[in-house]
Amino acid sequence: AQSVTQLGSHVSVSEGALVLLRCNYSSSVPPYLFWYVQYPNQGLQLLLKYTTGATLVKGINGFEAEFKKSETSFHLTKPSAHMSDAAEYFCAVSGVSSGAGSYQLTFGKGTKLSVIP
Amino acid sequence: DTGVSQDPRHKITKRGQNVTFRCDPISEHNRLYWYRQTLGQGPEFLTYFQNEAQLEKSRLLSDRFSAERPKGSFSTLEIQRTEQGDSAMYLCASSLGILEAFFGQGTRLTVV
Numbered sequence: 001a002q003s004v005t006q007l008g009s010h011v012s013v014s015e016g017a018l019v020l021l022r023c024n025y026s027s028s029v030p031p032y033l034f035w036y037v038q039y040p041n042q043g044l045q046l047l048l049k050y051t052t053g054a055t056l057v058k059g060i061n062g063f064e065a066e067f068k069k070s071e072t073s074f075h076l077t078k079p080s081a082h083m084s085d086a087a088e089y090f091c092a093v094s095g096v097s098s099g100a101g102s103y104q105l106t107f108g109k110g111t112k113l114s115v116i117p
Numbered sequence: 118d119t120g121v122s123q124d125p126r127h128k129i130t131k132r133g134q135n136v137t138f139r140c141d142p143i144s145e146h147n148r149l150y151w152y153r154q155t156l157g158q159g160p161e162f163l164t165y166f167q168n169e170a171q172l173e174k175s176r177l178l179s180d181r182f183s184a185e186r187p188k189g190s191f192s193t194l195e196i197q198r199t200e201q202g203d204s205a206m207y208l209c210a211s212s213l214g215i216l217e218a219f220f221g222q223g224t225r226l227t228v229v
Contacts, residue, residue, distance in 0.1 A: 041223075043208060109157070109159050
């Protein structure tokens, strides 16, 4: 079984400040980890993913995340927030869930990021 | 290629009616997924197709729900005898491999 916990349903930062969105996961198999962003009434866009190898992964729009196996965490960061970063962010985990090999995503509940000018 | 396309974007229906949604995946993608997202929650997996075969269904997919993917191309999700609890955003995603799913913009269903 897999699960994702995102700490903080709502995070507010000032424009130019550090963005830190927290994600902890649980997985019985080596996880693949993802961060997605969702703008209002839109689908989800992939920001970045961790599969294997380097634990610090860089994504689009200046975001990065670090996989820490010992802490079962995959926190998302961005050094300097921009107004356009205001959106909802979802952390997700996947792995083989059954013999069907679907690799479906299990999402957290999301964190809504507000950027204050 | 314009990405994953879903139709309609919005649907309002009366309780007890049947509704059908369509998803057109990215053309070369053999994997197709349906997810449901309710307000304040992350998307939840409903079902998975590899080509035309429906290989996995979540326990969330009650008997009133049915999905098809004829010829491994577009997919449809039908809900029969809709209930107010079915109100949600229904998201379709497709992928070629296992590591990057591309999502459509979703169909928002409101059952009144």
